[in-house]
C-alpha cells in the first residue's frame with residue numbers, strides 16, 4: 468500500500484492547501500473533518516482533483532472515530548490541523564478544549580494504536596505572551612510560554628502532550644507555529660483580515676483592517692508545504708518550531724494590495740495585536756533542508772490572481 472496522509476481539518480484553510488499540494492505530488496490523501504463544506508477545496512482544486520480525496524466525516528473529539536480513520540485507511544503520515552480558532556475557543560471554552568486538546572490526544576492515541584510513529588500538528592505563536600513581556604526583537608525559540616488566550620493555553624498543552632507521547636511511547640512529533648497566515652481560503656480567525664482585504668480589493672471594494680503594527684506573514688501555500696516537509700522528514704524527538712519570514716507592517720501589506728489594485732482603498736487601524744512582532748525561526752532552518760518562504764509581494768500577487776480567477 469502506498470503512503471497515505473491523514474489530514475485533520477482538511478476543509479480548513481491550511482488543510483485545503485496541504486491537500487492540494489499532496490495531490491499534486493501524487494500522494495494518497497484522507498481528509499478527516501467534521502465539516503462537509505468544500506468551499507476552500509473548490510477554490511484550490513477541480514472536481515476531478517477532489518475525486519481523488521478520501522473524505523471521512525468525523526469528529527476529532529470522538530476517540531473511536533479517529534482510531535477507525537487510521538486503521539481503515541492504512542495511514543502512514545499524519546498532519547493534524549483541525550482546531551477551533553481564538554474567537555470560537557473564547558465563545559465556547561469547553562468545546563474548544565474538547566476539539567483542541569482532547570482531539571490532539573485522540574490523534575496521538577490513534578497513532579499509537581495504528582503504529583504510526585510520527586505526528587505533525589499545528590501549534591501557534593499564541594503559546595507566547597504579549598510583546599511587553601519579552602525583550603525587544605525577534606522572540607527566541609525557547610522564550611517562556613505565557614499564553615493569554617484559552618486557544619494559546621490549549622496549544623501549550625498540545626506541545627507538552629506531544630513531549631509525553633515521545634517520552635512514554637516513542638512517538639516523534641513536529642509542530643509548526645504559524646503567525647498570520649494569508650492566502651485563498653483564509654476567511655476566519657483573528658488574523659484573517661489581511662486576506663479579507665485582498666478579497667475585497669478583487670471585488671473592487673474598500674476595506675478597513677482593524678489592527679496594525681508589524682507581524683510575520685506566512686503564505687498559506689508555503690505553510691502547507693512546510694507541514695508536508697515535516698511529515699516527510701520525521702525528527703527524533705518532540706519538536707515545535709516558530710516559522711520564519713521578516714516582520715513587516717500591516718500597512719506594507721495594504722500598500723502592496725493597493726499597488727496592484729489601485730482603484731480601492733485599504734485602511735489600517737493603529738490598534739496593535741498583543742503579540743511580539745516576530746519569532747526567531749533559526750531552529751526550523753537548522754532542522755530542515757527546505758524552507759518555503761515565497762516573497763511577500765509575489766505571494767500577494769498570486770493570491771489576488773487566484774481570487775480573480777475564482
Ligand SMILES: NC(=O)c1ccc[n+]([C@@H]2O[C@H](COP(=O)([O-])OP(=O)(O)OC[C@H]3O[C@@H](n4cnc5c(N)ncnc54)[C@H](O)[C@@H]3O)[C@@H](O)[C@H]2O)c1
Pocket residue numbers: 475476477478479480481482499500501502525526527528547548549550551552566589590591592644645646647648649653655656658
Ligand atoms: N490560520 C492561521 O493564521 C493560523 C495561525 C497559527 C496556527 N494555526 C493553526 O493551524 C491549524 C489550521 O488552521 P486553519 O486556519 O486552516 O483553520 P480553519 O479554521 O480554517 O480550519 C479548521 C478545520 O478544523 C475542522 N474541525 C473543527 N472541529 C472539528 C472536529 N471536532 N472534528 C474534525 N474537524 C474539525 C473545521 O471543520 C475546519 O475545516 C489550526 O490548528 C490552527 O490553530 C493557524
